[in-house]
Amino acid sequence: MYTVKHFVPLLLLILSVSTLKGQSCVFTIEGRVLDLHDNTPIFGAIIKIEGSDLFGQSDEQGYYKINSVCFGQARLIVSHISCDPIDRIVTIRSNTKMDFELEHHINELNEIIILEDGLIQVNSSVSESQLNVDQLTRLSNQNLAETLNNISGVSSLKTGSSIAKPMIHGLYGSRVAIIADGMRMQDQEWGADHAPNIDLNGFESVQVVKGAAALKYGGDTVGGMILLSPERINLKDSLYGKTIFNGVDNGKGGSVSTRLTKSFDNGYFISGLLNAKQFGDLQAPDYSLTNTGLKESNIGFRLGRTKILKGWEVNYRRFQNSTGILRSAHIGNIEDLLRALESNSPLRIEPFDYEINSPKQKAIHQNIQANYFNQYSDRAKLTVDYNYQISNRKEYDVRRGNRSSQAAIDLTLKTHDFLGSIQWKKDFKWNFEWGVNAMLQDNFSNPETGVKRLIPDHQKYQAGTFISGNYRPSNNFSWEWGFRFDQIVLNAQKFYDTSNWISRGYNIRYTEFEQKDFGTQILTNPRLNFSNISAQTGFALEIGESVETTFSYMLTQRAPNVSELFSDGLHHSLATIEYGFLGLQKETSQKLILGINKKSEFLGISIDPYLNRVSNFIFIEPSGVELTIRGAFPVWEYQSTEVLMWGMDAYAKINLAKNLKYNINAAYTYAQDILAAEPLISVPPFSLFQQLSYTFPKSELEIEMAHSFTATQSRFPDTNFRVNRIESGVIVQQEVDISTPPDGYHNFDLYFSLPLTKNNLKSTLRLIVQNLTNASYNDYLNRLRFYATEIGRAVQLQLVFNY
Amino acid sequence: MLFASFALTSLFISCDKDEDPELIEEQELITTVVLNITSDGAANQTVRWNMDTNQTPTISLQANQQYQVSISFLDESDPADTEDITEEVKEEADEHQVFYEFSGVTISYSSGQGDVTDSANNPLYLNSIWTASSAGTGTARVYLIHEPTTKTSTSRGGFGGETDVEVDFTVVVSE
Numbered sequence: 001m002y003t004v005k006h007f008v009p010l011l012l013l014i015l016s017v018s019t020l021k022g023q024s025c026v027f028t029i030e031g032r033v034l035d036l037h038d039n040t041p042i043f044g045a046i047i048k049i050e051g052s053d054l055f056g057q058s059d060e061q062g063y064y065k066i067n068s069v070c071f072g073q074a075r076l077i078v079s080h081i082s083c084d085p086i087d088r089i090v091t092i093r094s095n096t097k098m099d100f101e102l103e104h105h106i107n108e109l110n111e112i113i114i115l116e117d118g119l120i121q122v123n124s125s126v127s128e129s130q131l132n133v134d135q136l137t138r139l140s141n142q143n144l145a146e147t148l149n150n151i152s153g154v155s156s157l158k159t160g161s162s163i164a165k166p167m168i169h170g171l172y173g174s175r176v177a178i179i180a181d182g183m184r185m186q187d188q189e190w191g192a193d194h195a196p197n198i199d200l201n202g203f204e205s206v207q208v209v210k211g212a213a214a215l216k217y218g219g220d221t222v223g224g225m226i227l228l229s230p231e232r233i234n235l236k237d238s239l240y241g242k243t244i245f246n247g248v249d250n251g252k253g254g255s256v257s258t259r260l261t262k263s264f265d266n267g268y269f270i271s272g273l274l275n276a277k278q279f280g281d282l283q284a285p286d287y288s289l290t291n292t293g294l295k296e297s298n299i300g301f302r303l304g305r306t307k308i309l310k311g312w313e314v315n316y317r318r319f320q321n322s323t324g325i326l327r328s329a330h331i332g333n334i335e336d337l338l339r340a341l342e343s344n345s346p347l348r349i350e351p352f353d354y355e356i357n358s359p360k361q362k363a364i365h366q367n368i369q370a371n372y373f374n375q376y377s378d379r380a381k382l383t384v385d386y387n388y389q390i391s392n393r394k395e396y397d398v399r400r401g402n403r404s405s406q407a408a409i410d411l412t413l414k415t416h417d418f419l420g421s422i423q424w425k426k427d428f429k430w431n432f433e434w435g436v437n438a439m440l441q442d443n444f445s446n447p448e449t450g451v452k453r454l455i456p457d458h459q460k461y462q463a464g465t466f467i468s469g470n471y472r473p474s475n476n477f478s479w480e481w482g483f484r485f486d487q488i489v490l491n492a493q494k495f496y497d498t499s500n501w502i503s504r505g506y507n508i509r510y511t512e513f514e515q516k517d518f519g520t521q522i523l524t525n526p527r528l529n530f531s532n533i534s535a536q537t538g539f540a541l542e543i544g545e546s547v548e549t550t551f552s553y554m555l556t557q558r559a560p561n562v563s564e565l566f567s568d569g570l571h572h573s574l575a576t577i578e579y580g581f582l583g584l585q586k587e588t589s590q591k592l593i594l595g596i597n598k599k600s601e602f603l604g605i606s607i608d609p610y611l612n613r614v615s616n617f618i619f620i621e622p623s624g625v626e627l628t629i630r631g632a633f634p635v636w637e638y639q640s641t642e643v644l645m646w647g648m649d650a651y652a653k654i655n656l657a658k659n660l661k662y663n664i665n666a667a668y669t670y671a672q673d674i675l676a677a678e679p680l681i682s683v684p685p686f687s688l689f690q691q692l693s694y695t696f697p698k699s700e701l702e703i704e705m706a707h708s709f710t711a712t713q714s715r716f717p718d719t720n721f722r723v724n725r726i727e728s729g730v731i732v733q734q735e736v737d738i739s740t741p742p743d744g745y746h747n748f749d750l751y752f753s754l755p756l757t758k759n760n761l762k763s764t765l766r767l768i769v770q771n772l773t774n775a776s777y778n779d780y781l782n783r784l785r786f787y788a789t790e791i792g793r794a795v796q797l798q799l800v801f802n803y
Numbered sequence: 804m805l806f807a808s809f810a811l812t813s814l815f816i817s818c819d820k821d822e823d824p825e826l827i828e829e830q831e832l833i834t835t836v837v838l839n840i841t842s843d844g845a846a847n848q849t850v851r852w853n854m855d856t857n858q859t860p861t862i863s864l865q866a867n868q869q870y871q872v873s874i875s876f877l878d879e880s881d882p883a884d885t886e887d888i889t890e891e892v893k894e895e896a897d898e899h900q901v902f903y904e905f906s907g908v909t910i911s912y913s914s915g916q917g918d919v920t921d922s923a924n925n926p927l928y929l930n931s932i933w934t935a936s937s938a939g940t941g942t943a944r945v946y947l948i949h950e951p952t953t954k955t956s957t958s959r960g961g962f963g964g965e966t967d968v969e970v971d972f973t974v975v976v977s978e
Binding site for chain 2: 403447453731
């Protein structure tokens with residue numbers, strides 16, 4: 001590869017030059033030329049002294065020598081046909097030894113990297129699922145949780161039709177980390193009814209790991225991790241981009257997303273992203289879902305320089321949305337809830353419009369990030385990441401006295417997050433990574449709302465360190481391990497109703513937290529400390545040509561989050577009063593995941609059973625009734641219990657014929673509250689998803705039919721309560737059945753995808769029909785399922801331009 | 804690096820927070836429902852349902868006698884500053900409705916003197932006239948409904964909307 005044709009003539013030249021030496025020109029410069037990337041010797045590099053005829057040339061071992069070098073300053077230029085040249089000024093006073101490390105031309109390295117194809121696996125002992133660019137593009141007008149729904153073991157916890165939180169193995173919220181571009185998103189601690197503030201169009205791939213497999217990003221992800229990676233920059237002089245147009249009949253809306261990247265062959269790049277989305281009221285098969293419109297606008301930019309072995313980047317993302325919540329889901333008391341349950345359709349149906357009225361949520365999430373990495377040698381790499389997130393969330397209720405335009409919840413969460421790590425490759429077999437993670441967080445609840453704070457003002461400090469490694473003695477075996485330690489300090493300033501503070505015994509148990517007595521309210525300053533240990537170990541073993549087994553054990557500890565500790569207020573769509581519990585302890589989970597994969601040309605199968613035992617599992621359960629001016633309300637309080645979960649995710653992919661592919665996946669989760677001897681609430685029922693796709697050989701038109709089946713959840717706790725209603729002058733006691741899960745359902749989707757190639761650039765036209773049969777159904781994991789069915793048929797037209 | 808140090812500096816400034824959070828007085832709170840009941844030849848009755856005591860007060864009526872009932876909604880969370888929420892209800896007459904429901908006793912009611920009507924001339928029943936037809940003991944349930952879907956109904960279900968107030972009073976009707 002490094003042969004140079006004029007090698008022999010050059011040697012002759014050097015010999016002839018040496019005869020011309022002057023009096024002070026008696027010194028030699030010698031050394032080695034090595035490849036910066038892998039330390040291999042570079043053969044045939046030329047080391048030239050500018051302004052003279054002196055040359056040196058490296059041999060097979062990378063050694064070079066220049067004789068007859070004169071006293072004084074010399075400018076050395078080291079060059080090689082496939083490497084970037086080095087230009088260095090040196091002062092020669094004696095015989096000098098100098099080594100050079102040459103770096104390959106970036107475009108050449110780029111080719112090597114592209115060959116590697118795809119993403120680096122997060123942890124080889126835990127199987128993971130991925131979504132590629134095409135799959136993401138197809139769903140570019142949907143939210144993160146919906147996009148992941150077709151991955152086995154992943155579901156979403158919804159609040160209405162547009163707000164969804166991803167769920168892994170039945171767990172969500174603080175138990176699932178969303179890692180965007182290497183840093184964890186900080187907006188998941190405010191309760192169940194808001195979605196992660198992220199625009200998928202800013203990313204190019206999604207990896208889902210069903211456990212705390214990457215301790216680098218946190219040791220408290222009992223459920224798992226979702227890793228979003230941005231587009232990989234092309235390392236040559238180019239300008240490229242992508243624009244996606246979506247139009248959907250249901251909701252009469254659509255989205256436009258465009259991304260433009262300029263890259264230079266010296267590694268510099270700049271990239272920008274714009275995305276706008278708007279929908280009006282969505283349509284269920286039998287009625288319009290009043291006030292379910294949505295507006296979203298996102299921008300982002302990246303600036304940096306990447307040279308494979310080292311690089312830096314600064315980026316900024318801003319996410320803004322406004323989401324309407326079904327008007328009928330805003331109720332006053334449990335009798336209102338009972339009426340909604342008894343009705344076949346929402347109690348308020350108005351003509352279609354785009355307006356988003358109260359109840360609604362508004363979110364603005366800004367993310368500033370800077371990172372730097374340097375692979376100092378073949379063995380050591382340093383990575384430093386700093387990230388600042390400002391997240392503002394406002395919720396608007398239907399209020400009296402023109403207050404509907406005034407937010408009822410207005411929270412601002414600011415987070416500084418730092419992550420630094422050193423990777424060290426001891427040799428071919430042993431790899432280590434050590435790092436530190438520090439976080440400072442401040443939450444401010446705006447008092448102008450005129451409504452008591454749902455989440456109190458607080459500061460959270462977290463410092464952690466981790467070490468992980470892997471041992472790979474051969475290509476068919478690897479062993480992974482990792483430890484992480486975190487110290488968390490939570491400092492909150494919270495007002496309690498004095499009556500509440502006393503009735504819950506806090507005045508005796510937490511006297512030291514009391515700050516100031518305001519009569520009916522008391523200001524307290526709870527300061528809580530948690531020390532968490534997490535660990536992971538596992539192995540991957542290949543048996544024969546096509547079978548791989550993986551096994552992983554994960555120990556995770558999670559500190560209770562602020563909503564679990566401090567929630568305090570009325571939930572307008574569930575007619576419940578929710579209380580946090582100050583006495584909560586950290587949650588400890590031990591999870592075992594086994595994976596069996598078989599891959600062949602025609603068939604791919606993977607089966608992943610898992611077992612998860614959680615101690616001090618924090619959840620919310622009904623704890624009584626509180627009489628208010630609106631009648632009796634069920635009170636739900638955060639508590640902890642012992643939980644056993646197990647389940648299995650299975651996946652199969654079959655190439656039936658050359659252009660005919662079939663895949664199927666299924667997931668089942670069992671979750672039991674051991675202490676109460678009853679099932680856990682909101683656990684996804686058995687689900688199955690299958691897809692059949694055919695690609696026409698000539699036109700490359702792809703047709704795909706997808707079917708999903710969600711079973712009826714038969715395991716659920718009884719959280720029903722009773723209400724006294726007056727019917728024709730008589731008080732009648734009635735049961736409000738909020739526990740019974742809805743019936744299972746089938747859903748069909750149809751996709752057409754036609755590639756349009758022009759000037760080597762691939763554009764795509766897609767037609768997507770979701771809920772093809774316009775089926776009317778309710779989903780157990782939708783917290784607003786009592787008020788309306790899921791949305792009906794949606795026909796979407798999509799145009800993707802690459803340039 | 805410069806960028807990071809700038810951000811870190813701003814952090815230490817923002818962390819320097821010594822003052823306590825502001826106390827929030829709930830703006831839309833209704834703590835108290837007061838019924839003022841008057842009738843010719845009978846003593847005035849003022850019955851109160853208060854959030855803190857949440858006892859069921861008793862209304863005493865005589866059968867076949869007309870009573871003027873005026874209802875008011877108060878926020879007494881700050882004892883030094885009682886707010887009359889009834890004013891807000893009057894101002895937003897179109898979005899509110901008072902409704903009475905009875906069990907165990909038969910009481911009919913109609914709009915009374917000084918009652919407020921909405922833009923469609925529907926009475927709000929802030930002032931009403933009650934007449935009990937026979938003796939007995941039962942319950943009067945008082946509702947304040949926000950944004951009802953209709954303003955003319957004879958059952959709570961018929962009105963739709965959200966319940967802002969729902970409290971019970973014991974009613975004793977004597978011959």
